[in-house]
Amino acid sequence: MAERAGVIASWRNRPNAPPVVPGLPIIGNLHQLKEKKPHQTFTKWSELYGPIYTIRTGASSVVVLNSTEVAKEAMIAKFSSISTRKLSKALSVLTRDKSMVATSDYGDFHKMVKRYVMSSMLGTSAQKLFRATRDMMVNNMLRTFHKLVTNDPHNPLIFRDVFKDELFRLSLIQSLGEDVGSVYVDEFGRDISKEEIFEVLVHDMMMCAIEADWRDYFPYLSWVPNKSFETKVFTTEARRNAVVRALINKQKERIARGEARMSYLDFLLKENTELTDDQLMILMSESILASADTVLVTTEWAMYEIANNPDKQERLHQEIREVCGDEAVTEEHLPRLPYLNAVFHETLRRHSPVPVLPPRFVHEDTTLAGYDVPTGTEMMINVYGCHMDDKVWDSPEDWLPERFLGGGFEAADRYKTMAFGAGKRTCAGSLQAVHIACVAIARFVQEFEWRLRDGDEGKEDTMQFTALKLHPLHVHLKPRGRM
Numbered sequence: 001m002a003e004r005a006g007v008i009a010s011w012r013n014r015p016n017a018p019p020v021v022p023g024l025p026i027i028g029n030l031h032q033l034k035e036k037k038p039h040q041t042f043t044k045w046s047e048l049y050g051p052i053y054t055i056r057t058g059a060s061s062v063v064v065l066n067s068t069e070v071a072k073e074a075m076i077a078k079f080s081s082i083s084t085r086k087l088s089k090a091l092s093v094l095t096r097d098k099s100m101v102a103t104s105d106y107g108d109f110h111k112m113v114k115r116y117v118m119s120s121m122l123g124t125s126a127q128k129l130f131r132a133t134r135d136m137m138v139n140n141m142l143r144t145f146h147k148l149v150t151n152d153p154h155n156p157l158i159f160r161d162v163f164k165d166e167l168f169r170l171s172l173i174q175s176l177g178e179d180v181g182s183v184y185v186d187e188f189g190r191d192i193s194k195e196e197i198f199e200v201l202v203h204d205m206m207m208c209a210i211e212a213d214w215r216d217y218f219p220y221l222s223w224v225p226n227k228s229f230e231t232k233v234f235t236t237e238a239r240r241n242a243v244v245r246a247l248i249n250k251q252k253e254r255i256a257r258g259e260a261r262m263s264y265l266d267f268l269l270k271e272n273t274e275l276t277d278d279q280l281m282i283l284m285s286e287s288i289l290a291s292a293d294t295v296l297v298t299t300e301w302a303m304y305e306i307a308n309n310p311d312k313q314e315r316l317h318q319e320i321r322e323v324c325g326d327e328a329v330t331e332e333h334l335p336r337l338p339y340l341n342a343v344f345h346e347t348l349r350r351h352s353p354v355p356v357l358p359p360r361f362v363h364e365d366t367t368l369a370g371y372d373v374p375t376g377t378e379m380m381i382n383v384y385g386c387h388m389d390d391k392v393w394d395s396p397e398d399w400l401p402e403r404f405l406g407g408g409f410e411a412a413d414r415y416k417t418m419a420f421g422a423g424k425r426t427c428a429g430s431l432q433a434v435h436i437a438c439v440a441i442a443r444f445v446q447e448f449e450w451r452l453r454d455g456d457e458g459k460e461d462t463m464q465f466t467a468l469k470l471h472p473l474h475v476h477l478k479p480r481g482r483m
């Protein structure tokens with residue numbers, strides 16, 4: 001508490017602090033952030049106060065960064081002063097005090113677990129081992145689309161239902177080594193289905209991660225109970241723990257029978273004795289969650305834009321026809337499909353799945369964009385704001401893949417936008433995201449003509465922690481027939 005008071009005092013006394021967004025006494029700017037979409041409010045404020053400013057959320061001062069230039073300065077040039085995470089109470093509970101790759105502070109533990117996840121699942125070599133699983137996933141989706149269209153040609157289909165199931169299958173296979181259909185959970189006293197596993201490990205976690213506890217904003221009142229918040233977070237955590245433990249135990253039995261497979265869990269059990277059971281459980285939970293959501297968000301937005309822009313759909317289809325002819329698109333074709341690459345990156349820019357990066361903490365005095373930023377400041381990077389900056393992007397509101405063709409962009413560069421973060425904490429799964437999303441988008445367009453359900457144009461609201469489409473995409477698909 002003394003340290004926190006010191007931080008606020010040092011802010012007041014600094015003549016060279018970033019501009020301050022005016023707020024109310026005690027609560028600061030909290031009342032202006034009531035909706036769970038701070039990225040839009042942050043972006044509006046950046047028009048008035050510039051790319052870097054300070055807000056107050058209760059007792060804490062938070063520096064908000066809204067341009068690619070200053071965000072990169074913080075994430076790359078000043079990383080050594082800003083490498084720790086600042087977690088909300090909900091996230092501290094759900095990640096067991098920073099035991100996930102994404103939520104741990106930069107240091108030996110983070111380097112070790114990031115190396116594990118890259119070597120066993122997400123790095124270039126590991127990705128080659130899961131190629132057949134990714135191909136199966138896309139083939140299954142196409143088969144289901146064909147079946148749905150044949151059975152009911154006039155009604156639109158719900159894209160998310162099909163994609164979500166297959167992505168979750170991939171996520172289970174990569175993380176655990178098995179496409180688990182059901183599992184017995186001791187604490188529940190019954191078998192639970194795959195749908196319920198998804199609810200507990202993905203859906204409930206996403207909803208709980210955005211739970212706000214007012215004590216986050218007034219740490220000096222941490223001793224005051226907040227019963228409804230605690231019940232929700234601790235119940236979600238306990239259910240998650242029970243299910244992940246049951247899944248791990250089931251796989252341990254398989255391994256004990258001598259059936260080793262290729263998976264993150266098999267790798268961790270074989271390679272490492274340093275992780276505690278709790279850490280193992282948290283890492284499994286992270287990998288299932290991380291692979292099951294963001295790629296769905298991106299691909300759903302890409303297909304929405306493609307269905308909404310027939311001329312761009314035609315351009316993409318033509319590129320695919322010219323490069324692949326009669327062959328189904330594969331990962332080997334990707335370097336020769338620049339428009340597809342542009343569609344993917346423009347979707348990441350316009351509809352970033354992570355609009356505000358997980359908050360960071362300044363742990364030694366530093367400067368950003370020439371302003372002083374003292375130790376103890378919290379920092380938010382508004383990726384959405386970086387991508388809506390009209391000094392960098394022409395007509396930023398428009399979805400224009402053409403902006404990524406030629407010019408200053410390297411085709412193979414996965415970090416053309418801030419969507420995957422930057423520097424040492426950059427996304428571990430960006431290669432997997434490219435592999436799945438790009439091949440899926442290309443094959444969907446290769447096999448079908450896409451049209452939005454009438455009246456769905458412009459439905460671009462988002463929900464959840466990631467920028468999931470609020471209105472699930474409903475589409476009419478017309479098989480194109482073989483070329």
Ligand code: HEM
Binds near residue numbers: 122428
């Ligand atoms: C389009 C898809 C994806 C997007 C837009 C995305 C975005 C991000 C972002 C913004 C971060 C935080 C970077 C930061 O704080 O600086 C991150 C971190 C991370 N992502 Fe992704 N992600 C995607 C897919 C995936 C997938 C498929 C996985 C794994 C299966 C994954 C695993 C991770 C991990 C482990 C981290 C933590 C890295 C670290 O802290 O060093 N991501 N991702």
